[in-house]
Amino acid sequence: MTGMIRNISWLTLGNVTVKPVWFVFMTFVCWRALGGREYGVMVAALALAIVVVNLVNLGTSEFSVREVARNRDDASLYFSNFFLLRGVTTVLGLMLVVVIGFFLGYRDGDMVALIFAGCYAVAQSLTSLCHAYYHAFETFKYEAVSVIVEKLLTVGLASTLLFVEGRAAWVLAGLAIGMLLTMSGNMVWLSRRFAKLQPSLFDRGFLRQALPQALPLGLAGVFVLLYYRTGSVLVEALAGEVPAGQYGLAYRFMEALIFLPTLVVAVFLPRLSRLFGDRDYTQFRHLLGRGSGFLGSSSVVIALALTLAAPAIIRFIDPTPEAAPAVLALQILVWSFPFSSLAYLLVTALTAMNEQTSLAWMLGLAAAFNIALNAALIPAYSLYGACVATLVTQGLLVLVMTWRYLKATTEETPEAADLERQSDTALTSSG
Numbered sequence: 001m002t003g004m005i006r007n008i009s010w011l012t013l014g015n016v017t018v019k020p021v022w023f024v025f026m027t028f029v030c031w032r033a034l035g036g037r038e039y040g041v042m043v044a045a046l047a048l049a050i051v052v053v054n055l056v057n058l059g060t061s062e063f064s065v066r067e068v069a070r071n072r073d074d075a076s077l078y079f080s081n082f083f084l085l086r087g088v089t090t091v092l093g094l095m096l097v098v099v100i101g102f103f104l105g106y107r108d109g110d111m112v113a114l115i116f117a118g119c120y121a122v123a124q125s126l127t128s129l130c131h132a133y134y135h136a137f138e139t140f141k142y143e144a145v146s147v148i149v150e151k152l153l154t155v156g157l158a159s160t161l162l163f164v165e166g167r168a169a170w171v172l173a174g175l176a177i178g179m180l181l182t183m184s185g186n187m188v189w190l191s192r193r194f195a196k197l198q199p200s201l202f203d204r205g206f207l208r209q210a211l212p213q214a215l216p217l218g219l220a221g222v223f224v225l226l227y228y229r230t231g232s233v234l235v236e237a238l239a240g241e242v243p244a245g246q247y248g249l250a251y252r253f254m255e256a257l258i259f260l261p262t263l264v265v266a267v268f269l270p271r272l273s274r275l276f277g278d279r280d281y282t283q284f285r286h287l288l289g290r291g292s293g294f295l296g297s298s299s300v301v302i303a304l305a306l307t308l309a310a311p312a313i314i315r316f317i318d319p320t321p322e323a324a325p326a327v328l329a330l331q332i333l334v335w336s337f338p339f340s341s342l343a344y345l346l347v348t349a350l351t352a353m354n355e356q357t358s359l360a361w362m363l364g365l366a367a368a369f370n371i372a373l374n375a376a377l378i379p380a381y382s383l384y385g386a387c388v389a390t391l392v393t394q395g396l397l398v399l400v401m402t403w404r405y406l407k408a409t410t411e412e413t414p415e416a417a418d419l420e421r422q423s424d425t426a427l428t429s430s431g
Contacts, residue, residue, distance in 0.1 A: 010140045010144045011143065011266060012263060014143065015263065017148055018148050018152065018155075019147075021151060022155055025158070027249060028317050030042065031318055033162055033163070034167070035245075036322050036323075038166070038168045040241035040245035042113065042168035043232050044235075044236040044241075044244050045110070045113045045114045045168065046232075048101065048229075049094075050121045050229055053093035053097065053125055054222060055096075056089035056090060056093045057086060057090075058085070058089065058218040059216065059219070059220070060082040060085065060132075060214055060218070061128055061132040061221075062132070062214075062220075062269070064079070064132045068137075069138075069273045070277045075195035076197075077201050077203075077206065080201040083187070084199065090121075090122040090126065093118075094115075097117075097118040097121075113167070113168040116169060116176045117176075120176040123179035123182070126183045126187070127150070127183045130146075130189075131143050131146065131186070133190055133194050134190075135269060136270055140266070142193075146186055149182055150179065150182040153177075153179075154174065154182075157177050157178045213356070216356035216359065217360070219360040220356065220364075222367075223367040224367075226370070230367075234386065235386050238375070239378055246322075246329060247326075249314070250314075250326045250329035250330040253313075253333070253334065260298065260341065261295055261340065261344035264294070264295060264344075265291075265344045265347070268291055268352075271287065272288070272349060276354075284349075285409070291345050295345055298341075299341040299342075300338050306330065310328075310334070313330075314327045314330065325384075328387075332384065332387035332388060333387045336391040336395075339395050339398045343394060343397055343401060346405055347359060350408070355408055362397065362401055370390070370393040373388075373389035377389055
């Protein structure tokens with residue numbers, strides 16, 4: 001437990017050092033400098049690019065953490081295969097972003113903004129794969145350094161270009177360049193310390209056996225992105241750029257808050273994976289219970305505080321009537337945070353338990369339900385419809401995942417664990 005606390009402390013240090021700077025820049029600075037329409041273009045382009053590019057991640061990050069945490073000697077094999085594969089698939093994803101953007105009506109400066117958002121998403125995807133190996137080795141101090149460098153580069157370059165030209169495309173260009181530099185640094189550092197990038201290790205046979213196990217995790221990740229990101233895209237498409245900007249302003253607070261559960265689950269996944277692999281189910285349940293208690297209680301307190309402070313916060317960012325609708329949007333959205341926190345932990349537990357297939361099904365149904373609910377509510381209630389859709393879907397998802405976790409723990413037997421272990425051993429041996 002001491003090691004987990006140390007790792008959470010490192011991640012907290014990295015995020016607390018620079019995330020406030022990122023938050024202030026992406027909310028206060030960008031809203032003031034860009035205005036409602038351009039800000040709406042920026043948040044919608046980022047949401048679209050991140051969703052589409054991550055469609056082709058194929059679950060390789062989560063799968064790497066789980067498998068390398070159990071057998072670190074194979075880190076170079078996993079990294080070499082998955083980094084090269086993701087490099088190809090994310091470029092294809094970038095091309096798909098441009099095609100989708102064209103059919104959605106992106107033209108001229110808006111299309112340029114979308115292309116830069118796609119480049120940012122590609123670099124972010126490859127950087128997150130590097131971070132997965134820090135997680136697997138439980139050396140989170142390197143991710144903390146990476147996060148600090150990333151935010152300094154992205155905010156610094158985006159701020160410079162923003163004040164050269166107050167357009168969404170220029171901001172996204174700065175973000176893309178900063179993230180590409182971060183990705184390059186992580187790739188070099190990881191190759192030197194933990195997992196070497198060796199093209200000679202690329203093995204189609206390995207991928208043929210690994211990808212079927214990773215794909216359900218990839219689908220689960222895609223469905224999570226669809227759930228969290230399509231709100232901005234649909235608000236812009238169904239209500240316009242200004243409501244999308246107002247929704248994006250409120251949603252920035254959710255993105256800032258979500259760092260708390262992501263810090264916890266990043267540390268929990270390798271530890272839970274090892275406990276499950278060692279069939280130490282008592283410690284597994286004990287650790288999950290402590291995490292649930294901490295995240296549940298702290299997130300409710302934060303949600304209540306933000307509900308009360310929302311009017312003052314939005315007025316401080318922008319006292320004009322253009323930003324006023326973001327107040328109620330934030331007050332609705334913030335109550336999805338406690339559910340989101342528990343959902344992150346349940347996703348992590350089910351991933352560690354090799355429940356990736358059932359997890360993909362649950363998240364897929366949640367994403368479809370969320371999109372349908374958004375489509376039904378946004379035309380009538382504008383950005384508030386998207387907020388309600390997020391809250392309702394998140395609550396239902398937590399209930400379903402809790403049911404599946406309880407069912408899986410009662411079904412788990414030593415024989416089933418042995419079969420999973422034999423499957424993992426066969427995969428490693430094939431590499």
